[in-house]
Amino acid sequence: MPDGSLAVINFHTNFDKTTSLLTALQYIPSSFEVLAISAVNQPRKSDIYQRLLLAHQDNSAVITAPKYQGKIGHPLLFSNRMRAHLQNIP
Numbered sequence: 001m002p003d004g005s006l007a008v009i010n011f012h013t014n015f016d017k018t019t020s021l022l023t024a025l026q027y028i029p030s031s032f033e034v035l036a037i038s039a040v041n042q043p044r045k046s047d048i049y050q051r052l053l054l055a056h057q058d059n060s061a062v063i064t065a066p067k068y069q070g071k072i073g074h075p076l077l078f079s080n081r082m083r084a085h086l087q088n089i090p
Contacts, residue, residue, distance in 0.1 A: 038075035
């Protein structure tokens, strides 16, 4: 891909959504600072990501999630400190 991004195919889609996360984590550099996880069927404008990233960094957060009408939504942002936890999701 021209911008340096990488597309990864999850061949275990007949299982739950965590298989997509676990598959992707195999290709994400261990030195990442912030990982954004978003549902592909719920696209967001780039300003949502920018606002969440600023809030995440300003608060030295471990996890950041948007909230709308009292409910947590997507995208979710995770600091690198959460990588081991993400890799062990059952």
